[in-house]
Amino acid sequence: MSQVAKAVAPDPRNSDQGLFKYHDEVLWSLSNPARYLPAEAFDHLLRSIRLSAAVPGQANLTAPFGVDVSYGPDTFVVYEAYRGQCVVAFDEPFESIQFCQGDMLVVPCQTRHKIMAPEHTECIDIRDLMARQVEPHLTDRYGRPSLGLLLEQRVNYGGGGELFELRMVIMFVDKQTSGALINGLPGPMLLNGFADKHRCLLNAIFDELGVERVSKSLTQPAAIRLAEALLTIALQEVASQPERATIYKGLADPAVARVIAAVLNEPQKNWELQDLVDVAHICRSALNSRFIASVGMSPRHFVTHIRLTRASELLASTRLSIAAIAERSNYSSEAAFNRAFRKWCGLTPGAIREASTGVS
CATH class of the missing domain: 2.60.120.280 (Regulatory protein AraC)
Known part of the structure; x- marks a missing residue:
């Protein structure tokens, strides 16, 4: 016998009622649909678009x-x-x-x-x-x-x-x-x-x-x-096009996509490899190999890449001090941030700021 979704009458005393379910998966709810955010990273990113x-x-x-x-x-x-x-x-x-x-x-x-x-x-x-x-x-x-x-x-x-x-x-x-x-x-x-x-x-x-x-x-x-x-x-x-960039390619792999979404959502978090493994729901070796295959870098390098990409935006578009940006980027000191930034793009944060905004 085929399975069908059951409609449950809403009960104001129980916020989990009023749901249309297939097994334990919520298909649709009479309550605010924002309670049920999409699981796919691409959907999550689309929802984050702001102009x-x-x-x-x-x-x-x-x-x-x-x-x-x-x-x-x-x-x-x-x-x-x-x-x-x-x-x-x-x-x-x-x-x-x-x-x-x-x-x-x-x-x-x-x-x-x-x-x-x-x-x-x-x-x-x-x-x-x-x-x-x-x-x-x-x-x-x-x-x-x-x-x-x-x-x-x-x-x-x-x-x-x-x-x-x-x-x-x-x-x-x-x-x-x-x-x-x-x-x-x-x-x-x-x-x-x-x-x-x-x-x-x-x-x-x-x-x-x-x-x-x-x-x-x-x-x-x-x-x-x-x-x-x-x-x-x-x-x-x-x-959907084959010439997609790094993030777009990674979204094709569900495990990798979950990690991408999590890191983009909280780039300042102190991400350990085990945290990323827990998000991906696969073992460490599988995550590392699949991440490199689809994104072109390891999960750790991806975290660094996103943090420093955000940092470069802050350097170009704000007057926050380099020390404040280092702290927001989860670096223990301005010196550590400077070393990581220079290794990442070949320039110092100060040089990026001066070239982008004229602020020294």
Whole structure:
């Protein structure tokens, strides 16, 4: 006889009732579903995605055209090829791609790129183009800057030939969260046919933002939530591709994924190898071999890598003292932190801070 899930009537005196179960596994609950967080590391990481701001944009580019684009360390962008095609070129080691109607392109933070048709067309810097076409129109009649006016702008540029219509969402990472899925991107990721597959979602996002703008009720919280929905689905697609980066590859192994999720959730914890073994539910030798095979480093090295990656973000984005960052990174002294950091990336924390922020 086949097993079926049983519905248990909720009892306010017992918070474990009101559950739909298969054997002992909770399938669904009449109580708050946040009580039953997903077990998979990838789901855990998707739930942790937080943006601090999101700005949609549109551009009509006519051949020949070329735009040189670069964003800051907390900014990345999702492009949709809405109509036509172009070439997107990147600095080494990434190869140029053909970006065609219906495709989506995820460009990580600090990834300079050139959008061109045809390839090798001379490019205008995006900052010069924005200063010329957008910035003069960003203040209302009282001289105050207006986000609504910004979102009304559509960039028109090029030589008047074949049209390439581009839609985009520029996203700003919330540095208070790990951003593991974002930081773990191996590079620019082309998602062939993604925009066609998710046409209803994309149209709904841009339509809703348009409605809010016209009704003068545009708020960043709404834009952020819509952008996070798009980003979540895009990163799921990225994770299914064979050229995934370190974190993405590790998520394919359930035991390794559990360790990744635990370390990302509490990087400051004093992780001993036995702690990681307990999280993985496999023996030490199996965890070590499977971690190296899928992630490319041992569990201990992964803990160090995550801690120092977080430390480098703090060095670049805050004015915390190096001693305070060392303590947050679970190092016993600033000297020990300096030695570990230099071994990890070849530079001292002070050099990273000076190069990133100009703060010595």
